[in-house]
Amino acid sequence: MTQPLLPGATLGMLGGGQLGRMFAQAARRMGYRVAVLTTEADSPAAQVADASTVAAYDDREAVTAFTRGVAAVTLEFENVPAAMAEAAASVAPVRPSGRLLEVAQNRLLEKEAVAGLGLPVGRFHPVVEEADLAAAAAAIPGGAILKTAESGYDGKGQRRLADASELEAAWSSLGRVPCILEELVPFVREISVVGARGVDGEVALFAPFENQHARQILDLTLWPAAVSEETAAAAERIARGVLEGLGVVGVLCVELFVLEDGSLLVNELAPRPHNSGHLTLEAAVSSQFEQQVRAVCGLPLGSPERRVGGAAMANLLGDLWADGEPDWAAALAVPGVSLHLYGKAEARPGRKMGHLTATGATRDEAEQRVQAARSALQRLTVPHA
Numbered sequence: 554m555t556q557p558l559l560p561g562a563t564l565g566m567l568g569g570g571q572l573g574r575m576f577a578q579a580a581r582r583m584g585y586r587v588a589v590l591t592t593e594a595d596s597p598a599a600q601v602a603d604a605s606t607v608a609a610y611d612d613r614e615a616v617t618a619f620t621r622g623v624a625a626v627t628l629e630f631e632n633v634p635a636a637m638a639e640a641a642a643s644v645a646p647v648r649p650s651g652r653l654l655e656v657a658q659n660r661l662l663e664k665e666a667v668a669g670l671g672l673p674v675g676r677f678h679p680v681v682e683e684a685d686l687a688a689a690a691a692a693i694p695g696g697a698i699l700k701t702a703e704s705g706y707d708g709k710g711q712r713r714l715a716d717a718s719e720l721e722a723a724w725s726s727l728g729r730v731p732c733i734l735e736e737l738v739p740f741v742r743e744i745s746v747v748g749a750r751g752v753d754g755e756v757a758l759f760a761p762f763e764n765q766h767a768r769q770i771l772d773l774t775l776w777p778a779a780v781s782e783e784t785a786a787a788a789e790r791i792a793r794g795v796l797e798g799l800g801v802v803g804v805l806c807v808e809l810f811v812l813e814d815g816s817l818l819v820n821e822l823a824p825r826p827h828n829s830g831h832l833t834l835e836a837a838v839s840s841q842f843e844q845q846v847r848a849v850c851g852l853p854l855g856s857p858e859r860r861v862g863g864a865a866m867a868n869l870l871g872d873l874w875a876d877g878e879p880d881w882a883a884a885l886a887v888p889g890v891s892l893h894l895y896g897k898a899e900a901r902p903g904r905k906m907g908h909l910t911a912t913g914a915t916r917d918e919a920e921q922r923v924q925a926a927r928s929a930l931q932r933l934t935v936p937h938a
Protein backbone atom coordinates (compact mmCIF):
# COMPACT_ATOMS: atom_id res chain seq x y z
CA MET A 554 0.00 0.00 0.00
CA THR A 555 1.21 3.54 -0.67
CA GLN A 556 2.30 5.47 2.38
CA PRO A 557 -0.28 7.84 3.82
CA LEU A 558 0.35 11.58 3.75
CA LEU A 559 0.96 12.45 7.35
CA PRO A 560 0.29 15.64 9.33
CA GLY A 561 2.75 18.33 8.38
CA ALA A 562 2.14 17.73 4.65
CA THR A 563 0.53 20.50 2.59
CA LEU A 564 -2.81 19.68 1.00
CA GLY A 565 -3.99 21.58 -2.07
CA MET A 566 -7.62 22.67 -2.39
CA LEU A 567 -9.08 23.71 -5.75
CA GLY A 568 -11.91 26.09 -4.92
CA GLY A 569 -12.28 28.85 -2.37
CA GLY A 570 -15.84 28.50 -1.06
CA GLN A 571 -17.28 27.37 2.24
CA LEU A 572 -16.65 23.68 1.55
CA GLY A 573 -12.97 24.45 1.06
CA ARG A 574 -13.01 26.56 4.21
CA MET A 575 -14.43 23.76 6.35
CA PHE A 576 -12.00 21.26 4.77
CA ALA A 577 -9.10 23.58 5.61
CA GLN A 578 -10.32 23.95 9.19
CA ALA A 579 -10.50 20.16 9.59
CA ALA A 580 -7.09 19.63 7.94
CA ARG A 581 -5.37 22.29 10.02
CA ARG A 582 -6.86 20.89 13.19
CA MET A 583 -5.17 17.60 12.27
CA GLY A 584 -1.82 19.30 11.71
CA TYR A 585 -1.78 19.65 7.93
CA ARG A 586 -1.03 22.77 6.00
CA VAL A 587 -3.50 23.86 3.37
CA ALA A 588 -2.95 25.79 0.15
CA VAL A 589 -5.94 27.05 -1.81
CA LEU A 590 -6.25 27.89 -5.50
CA THR A 591 -9.25 30.06 -6.20
CA THR A 592 -10.41 32.76 -8.57
CA GLU A 593 -11.06 35.35 -5.85
CA ALA A 594 -8.78 36.95 -3.28
CA ASP A 595 -10.04 36.81 0.32
CA SER A 596 -12.24 33.80 -0.44
CA PRO A 597 -13.85 31.87 2.45
CA ALA A 598 -11.24 29.09 2.15
CA ALA A 599 -8.25 31.39 1.66
CA GLN A 600 -9.13 33.21 4.91
CA VAL A 601 -8.36 30.07 6.92
CA ALA A 602 -5.65 28.48 4.74
CA ASP A 603 -1.86 28.70 5.07
CA ALA A 604 -1.44 29.95 1.52
CA SER A 605 -3.58 30.95 -1.40
CA THR A 606 -3.11 31.43 -5.12
CA VAL A 607 -5.53 33.49 -7.19
CA ALA A 608 -5.84 32.02 -10.69
CA ALA A 609 -8.42 30.75 -13.15
CA TYR A 610 -9.18 27.02 -12.88
CA ASP A 611 -8.33 26.60 -16.55
CA ASP A 612 -4.90 28.26 -16.19
CA ARG A 613 -2.82 25.13 -16.77
CA GLU A 614 0.46 26.74 -15.79
CA ALA A 615 -0.95 28.10 -12.54
CA VAL A 616 -2.65 24.80 -11.64
CA THR A 617 0.54 22.84 -12.36
CA ALA A 618 2.75 25.25 -10.39
CA PHE A 619 0.28 25.13 -7.49
CA THR A 620 0.31 21.33 -7.55
CA ARG A 621 4.13 21.25 -7.38
CA GLY A 622 3.87 22.88 -3.97
CA VAL A 623 1.45 20.36 -2.42
CA ALA A 624 1.45 16.67 -1.51
CA ALA A 625 -2.05 15.98 -2.87
CA VAL A 626 -4.90 17.91 -4.44
CA THR A 627 -8.58 17.81 -3.63
CA LEU A 628 -11.47 20.08 -4.54
CA GLU A 629 -14.67 21.57 -3.29
CA PHE A 630 -16.10 22.65 -6.61
CA GLU A 631 -16.83 20.05 -9.27
CA ASN A 632 -16.70 22.49 -12.15
CA VAL A 633 -12.92 22.62 -12.07
CA PRO A 634 -12.12 21.58 -15.67
CA ALA A 635 -11.47 17.82 -15.71
CA ALA A 636 -8.46 18.41 -17.99
CA MET A 637 -6.86 20.58 -15.29
CA ALA A 638 -7.39 17.87 -12.69
CA GLU A 639 -5.74 15.42 -15.10
CA ALA A 640 -2.82 17.82 -15.63
CA ALA A 641 -2.39 18.18 -11.87
CA ALA A 642 -2.50 14.39 -11.52
CA SER A 643 0.79 14.10 -13.42
CA VAL A 644 2.40 16.06 -10.56
CA ALA A 645 0.60 14.83 -7.41
CA PRO A 646 -2.36 12.60 -6.49
CA VAL A 647 -5.69 14.28 -7.27
CA ARG A 648 -8.59 12.93 -5.21
CA PRO A 649 -11.26 12.74 -6.54
CA SER A 650 -10.01 12.12 -10.08
CA GLY A 651 -10.55 14.18 -13.20
CA ARG A 652 -12.53 11.29 -14.68
CA LEU A 653 -15.06 11.50 -11.86
CA LEU A 654 -15.30 15.25 -12.35
CA GLU A 655 -16.10 14.77 -16.01
CA VAL A 656 -19.04 12.57 -15.06
CA ALA A 657 -20.26 14.81 -12.23
CA GLN A 658 -20.04 17.97 -14.37
CA ASN A 659 -22.52 16.72 -16.89
CA ARG A 660 -26.01 15.66 -15.82
CA LEU A 661 -26.38 13.39 -18.84
CA LEU A 662 -23.11 11.54 -18.27
CA GLU A 663 -23.95 11.35 -14.58
CA LYS A 664 -27.41 9.84 -15.06
CA GLU A 665 -26.03 7.41 -17.65
CA ALA A 666 -23.20 6.40 -15.28
CA VAL A 667 -25.59 5.80 -12.37
CA ALA A 668 -28.03 3.86 -14.55
CA GLY A 669 -25.07 1.94 -16.01
CA LEU A 670 -24.20 0.74 -12.51
CA GLY A 671 -27.68 -0.76 -12.29
CA LEU A 672 -28.81 1.88 -9.79
CA PRO A 673 -32.28 3.46 -9.98
CA VAL A 674 -32.82 6.81 -11.73
CA GLY A 675 -35.99 8.49 -12.96
CA ARG A 676 -36.82 8.50 -16.64
CA PHE A 677 -34.65 10.92 -18.60
CA HIS A 678 -33.88 11.78 -22.20
CA PRO A 679 -31.12 13.88 -23.79
CA VAL A 680 -32.02 17.12 -25.55
CA VAL A 681 -28.77 17.99 -27.25
CA GLU A 682 -29.92 18.99 -30.71
CA GLU A 683 -33.15 19.92 -32.48
CA ALA A 684 -33.65 16.34 -33.66
CA ASP A 685 -33.88 15.13 -30.03
CA LEU A 686 -37.01 17.17 -29.26
CA ALA A 687 -39.56 14.77 -30.72
CA ALA A 688 -38.06 11.65 -29.13
CA ALA A 689 -37.69 13.39 -25.76
CA ALA A 690 -41.31 14.58 -25.88
CA ALA A 691 -42.47 11.07 -26.75
CA ALA A 692 -40.41 9.50 -23.97
CA ILE A 693 -41.58 11.96 -21.30
CA PRO A 694 -44.93 13.38 -22.39
CA GLY A 695 -46.12 14.60 -18.98
CA GLY A 696 -44.72 16.81 -16.22
CA ALA A 697 -40.97 17.21 -16.54
CA ILE A 698 -37.95 19.31 -15.73
CA LEU A 699 -35.53 20.42 -18.41
CA LYS A 700 -32.03 21.01 -17.02
CA THR A 701 -28.88 22.23 -18.71
CA ALA A 702 -26.44 19.33 -18.84
CA GLU A 703 -23.61 21.49 -17.55
CA SER A 704 -22.98 24.22 -14.98
CA GLY A 705 -26.39 24.28 -13.29
CA TYR A 706 -26.77 24.23 -9.52
CA ASP A 707 -29.37 25.15 -6.88
CA GLY A 708 -32.12 25.11 -9.47
CA LYS A 709 -30.23 27.38 -11.91
CA GLY A 710 -30.50 26.39 -15.56
CA GLN A 711 -33.80 24.54 -15.04
CA ARG A 712 -37.31 24.88 -16.46
CA ARG A 713 -40.42 23.07 -15.26
CA LEU A 714 -42.77 21.77 -17.93
CA ALA A 715 -46.45 20.94 -17.40
CA ASP A 716 -46.16 18.68 -20.43
CA ALA A 717 -44.13 18.06 -23.57
CA SER A 718 -45.87 20.82 -25.54
CA GLU A 719 -43.71 23.28 -23.58
CA LEU A 720 -40.44 21.55 -24.40
CA GLU A 721 -39.23 23.52 -27.38
CA ALA A 722 -39.94 26.90 -25.77
CA ALA A 723 -38.22 25.79 -22.57
CA TRP A 724 -35.17 24.60 -24.49
CA SER A 725 -35.01 27.91 -26.35
CA SER A 726 -35.20 29.83 -23.09
CA LEU A 727 -32.16 27.86 -21.89
CA GLY A 728 -30.25 28.92 -25.01
CA ARG A 729 -30.63 25.58 -26.84
CA VAL A 730 -27.56 24.25 -25.05
CA PRO A 731 -27.26 20.49 -24.34
CA CYS A 732 -29.92 19.56 -21.80
CA ILE A 733 -31.47 16.60 -20.03
CA LEU A 734 -35.23 16.18 -19.83
CA GLU A 735 -36.26 14.45 -16.60
CA GLU A 736 -39.68 13.22 -15.64
CA LEU A 737 -41.11 15.14 -12.68
CA VAL A 738 -40.67 12.68 -9.84
CA PRO A 739 -43.59 12.64 -7.35
CA PHE A 740 -41.31 12.24 -4.36
CA VAL A 741 -42.50 12.36 -0.76
CA ARG A 742 -39.09 13.23 0.66
CA GLU A 743 -35.59 14.12 -0.44
CA ILE A 744 -32.64 12.49 1.27
CA SER A 745 -28.91 12.37 0.72
CA VAL A 746 -26.16 9.97 1.63
CA VAL A 747 -22.65 11.33 2.06
CA GLY A 748 -19.90 8.75 2.02
CA ALA A 749 -16.15 8.53 1.87
CA ARG A 750 -13.99 5.98 0.12
CA GLY A 751 -10.34 5.56 1.01
CA VAL A 752 -7.31 4.82 -1.14
CA ASP A 753 -7.57 1.14 -0.12
CA GLY A 754 -11.28 0.90 -1.01
CA GLU A 755 -12.65 1.22 2.53
CA VAL A 756 -16.10 2.90 2.54
CA ALA A 757 -17.75 4.82 5.41
CA LEU A 758 -21.28 6.18 4.98
CA PHE A 759 -23.27 8.61 7.07
CA ALA A 760 -26.84 7.43 7.59
CA PRO A 761 -29.21 9.39 5.28
CA PHE A 762 -29.92 13.07 5.85
CA GLU A 763 -33.39 14.45 5.10
CA ASN A 764 -33.44 17.65 3.07
CA GLN A 765 -36.01 20.36 2.55
CA HIS A 766 -35.55 22.91 -0.19
CA ALA A 767 -36.93 26.41 -0.59
CA ARG A 768 -36.70 28.05 -4.03
CA GLN A 769 -34.71 24.93 -5.07
CA ILE A 770 -31.94 25.81 -2.59
CA LEU A 771 -31.32 23.56 0.39
CA ASP A 772 -33.06 25.16 3.37
CA LEU A 773 -33.11 22.58 6.15
CA THR A 774 -31.41 19.24 6.83
CA LEU A 775 -32.58 16.84 9.52
CA TRP A 776 -30.73 13.81 10.87
CA PRO A 777 -31.72 11.02 11.04
CA ALA A 778 -34.06 11.05 8.03
CA ALA A 779 -37.63 9.93 8.73
CA VAL A 780 -37.44 6.85 6.53
CA SER A 781 -37.79 3.16 7.32
CA GLU A 782 -34.75 1.06 8.11
CA GLU A 783 -35.18 -0.67 4.75
CA THR A 784 -35.18 2.63 2.86
CA ALA A 785 -32.14 3.86 4.80
CA ALA A 786 -30.30 0.62 4.08
CA ALA A 787 -31.24 0.80 0.40
CA ALA A 788 -30.00 4.40 0.20
CA GLU A 789 -26.69 3.36 1.73
CA ARG A 790 -26.39 0.46 -0.70
CA ILE A 791 -26.90 2.87 -3.59
CA ALA A 792 -24.27 5.28 -2.24
CA ARG A 793 -21.81 2.43 -1.75
CA GLY A 794 -22.56 1.27 -5.29
CA VAL A 795 -21.70 4.73 -6.65
CA LEU A 796 -18.54 5.12 -4.56
CA GLU A 797 -17.27 1.68 -5.56
CA GLY A 798 -18.62 1.65 -9.10
CA LEU A 799 -17.02 4.98 -9.99
CA GLY A 800 -13.84 4.22 -8.02
CA VAL A 801 -14.12 7.38 -5.95
CA VAL A 802 -11.29 8.31 -3.60
CA GLY A 803 -12.61 11.12 -1.45
CA VAL A 804 -16.08 12.17 -0.37
CA LEU A 805 -19.21 12.00 -2.49
CA CYS A 806 -22.87 12.85 -1.92
CA VAL A 807 -25.76 11.03 -3.55
CA GLU A 808 -29.04 12.97 -3.55
CA LEU A 809 -32.09 10.73 -3.69
CA PHE A 810 -35.84 11.03 -4.06
CA VAL A 811 -37.98 8.83 -1.79
CA LEU A 812 -41.24 7.72 -3.39
CA GLU A 813 -44.52 6.96 -1.61
CA ASP A 814 -43.71 3.23 -1.39
CA GLY A 815 -40.27 3.89 0.11
CA SER A 816 -38.39 3.13 -3.11
CA LEU A 817 -35.59 5.43 -4.24
CA LEU A 818 -34.36 7.24 -7.34
CA VAL A 819 -30.97 8.96 -7.63
CA ASN A 820 -31.29 12.67 -8.42
CA GLU A 821 -27.68 13.76 -8.59
CA LEU A 822 -24.12 13.27 -7.38
CA ALA A 823 -21.66 15.71 -5.88
CA PRO A 824 -18.05 14.44 -5.75
CA ARG A 825 -17.22 16.40 -2.58
CA PRO A 826 -18.66 17.20 0.84
CA HIS A 827 -22.21 18.48 0.60
CA ASN A 828 -24.32 21.15 2.24
CA SER A 829 -26.54 18.46 3.74
CA GLY A 830 -23.52 16.99 5.55
CA HIS A 831 -22.55 20.17 7.39
CA LEU A 832 -24.28 18.98 10.53
CA THR A 833 -21.75 16.15 10.81
CA LEU A 834 -19.34 18.75 12.24
CA GLU A 835 -21.33 18.72 15.47
CA ALA A 836 -23.34 15.52 15.19
CA ALA A 837 -21.00 12.77 13.95
CA VAL A 838 -17.90 11.18 15.40
CA SER A 839 -15.92 12.24 12.30
CA SER A 840 -17.27 15.05 10.12
CA GLN A 841 -17.55 14.88 6.33
CA PHE A 842 -14.58 17.26 6.12
CA GLU A 843 -12.42 15.11 8.36
CA GLN A 844 -13.38 12.14 6.17
CA GLN A 845 -12.23 14.10 3.13
CA VAL A 846 -8.87 14.79 4.79
CA ARG A 847 -8.48 11.15 5.78
CA ALA A 848 -9.47 9.83 2.33
CA VAL A 849 -7.26 12.26 0.44
CA CYS A 850 -4.30 11.45 2.70
CA GLY A 851 -4.71 7.68 2.46
CA LEU A 852 -5.50 7.36 6.18
CA PRO A 853 -8.10 5.06 7.73
CA LEU A 854 -11.57 6.62 7.60
CA GLY A 855 -13.26 7.84 10.79
CA SER A 856 -16.54 6.70 12.25
CA PRO A 857 -19.64 8.14 10.57
CA GLU A 858 -21.82 7.34 13.59
CA ARG A 859 -24.13 9.93 15.09
CA ARG A 860 -23.02 11.05 18.52
CA VAL A 861 -26.25 12.87 19.44
CA GLY A 862 -29.91 11.85 19.37
CA GLY A 863 -30.70 14.19 16.51
CA ALA A 864 -29.38 17.15 14.57
CA ALA A 865 -30.69 19.86 12.28
CA MET A 866 -29.03 22.38 9.97
CA ALA A 867 -30.59 25.58 8.64
CA ASN A 868 -28.91 27.52 5.86
CA LEU A 869 -28.44 31.27 6.21
CA LEU A 870 -28.90 33.00 2.87
CA GLY A 871 -27.97 36.56 2.03
CA ASP A 872 -31.66 37.54 2.17
CA LEU A 873 -31.36 37.51 5.97
CA TRP A 874 -29.30 40.68 5.79
CA ALA A 875 -31.96 42.60 3.84
CA ASP A 876 -32.94 44.75 6.82
CA GLY A 877 -29.63 44.87 8.66
CA GLU A 878 -27.26 42.65 10.58
CA PRO A 879 -28.94 39.48 11.90
CA ASP A 880 -29.20 39.21 15.68
CA TRP A 881 -26.47 36.64 16.33
CA ALA A 882 -26.72 36.87 20.11
CA ALA A 883 -30.43 36.00 20.02
CA ALA A 884 -29.78 32.90 17.91
CA LEU A 885 -26.92 31.76 20.11
CA ALA A 886 -29.13 32.04 23.20
CA VAL A 887 -30.96 28.92 21.97
CA PRO A 888 -29.41 25.84 23.60
CA GLY A 889 -27.52 23.35 21.45
CA VAL A 890 -26.99 25.79 18.57
CA SER A 891 -23.72 26.40 16.69
CA LEU A 892 -23.13 29.24 14.26
CA HIS A 893 -21.05 28.92 11.10
CA LEU A 894 -20.37 32.00 8.98
CA TYR A 895 -18.28 31.69 5.86
CA GLY A 896 -16.57 35.09 5.83
CA LYS A 897 -18.31 36.35 2.68
CA ALA A 898 -18.28 40.14 2.55
CA GLU A 899 -21.33 40.66 0.38
CA ALA A 900 -24.74 39.28 1.39
CA ARG A 901 -26.59 38.84 -1.90
CA PRO A 902 -30.10 37.29 -1.99
CA GLY A 903 -29.86 33.51 -2.38
CA ARG A 904 -26.13 33.46 -1.53
CA LYS A 905 -25.12 30.91 1.11
CA MET A 906 -23.55 33.02 3.85
CA GLY A 907 -23.49 30.50 6.68
CA HIS A 908 -25.56 27.96 8.53
CA LEU A 909 -26.82 27.07 11.98
CA THR A 910 -26.62 23.57 13.40
CA ALA A 911 -28.58 22.41 16.42
CA THR A 912 -28.21 19.13 18.21
CA GLY A 913 -30.75 17.65 20.61
CA ALA A 914 -31.91 14.54 22.37
CA THR A 915 -34.18 13.89 19.39
CA ARG A 916 -34.37 15.06 15.80
CA ASP A 917 -37.56 17.01 16.63
CA GLU A 918 -35.84 18.85 19.45
CA ALA A 919 -32.93 19.71 17.17
CA GLU A 920 -35.33 20.96 14.48
CA GLN A 921 -37.24 23.14 16.94
CA ARG A 922 -33.97 24.61 18.19
CA VAL A 923 -32.58 25.41 14.77
CA GLN A 924 -35.86 26.97 13.63
CA ALA A 925 -36.09 29.02 16.83
CA ALA A 926 -32.50 30.19 16.37
CA ARG A 927 -33.02 31.15 12.74
CA SER A 928 -36.23 33.04 13.55
CA ALA A 929 -34.42 34.84 16.36
CA LEU A 930 -31.88 36.15 13.85
CA GLN A 931 -34.55 38.33 12.33
CA ARG A 932 -35.26 40.18 15.57
CA LEU A 933 -33.16 43.12 14.55
CA THR A 934 -31.19 45.04 17.09
CA VAL A 935 -28.62 46.73 14.87
CA PRO A 936 -30.04 48.91 12.11
CA HIS A 937 -28.33 49.09 8.72
CA ALA A 938 -25.50 51.62 8.67
Ligand code: AMP
Binds near residue numbers: 709
Ligand atom coordinates in the same frame (compact mmCIF):
# COMPACT_ATOMS: atom_id res chain seq x y z
P1 AMP B 1 -31.07 19.65 -8.73
O1 AMP B 1 -30.36 20.91 -9.11
O2 AMP B 1 -31.11 18.65 -9.81
O3 AMP B 1 -30.58 19.09 -7.42
O4 AMP B 1 -32.57 20.10 -8.44
C1 AMP B 1 -32.90 20.97 -7.37
C2 AMP B 1 -34.22 20.52 -6.75
O5 AMP B 1 -35.27 20.54 -7.73
C3 AMP B 1 -34.21 19.10 -6.20
O6 AMP B 1 -33.65 19.04 -4.93
C4 AMP B 1 -35.70 18.78 -6.23
O7 AMP B 1 -36.36 19.40 -5.14
C5 AMP B 1 -36.15 19.44 -7.51
N1 AMP B 1 -36.04 18.48 -8.64
C6 AMP B 1 -34.97 18.28 -9.42
N2 AMP B 1 -35.18 17.32 -10.34
C7 AMP B 1 -36.43 16.87 -10.13
C8 AMP B 1 -37.25 15.87 -10.75
N3 AMP B 1 -36.83 15.15 -11.81
N4 AMP B 1 -38.50 15.68 -10.26
C9 AMP B 1 -38.96 16.41 -9.21
N5 AMP B 1 -38.24 17.38 -8.60
C10 AMP B 1 -36.98 17.61 -9.03
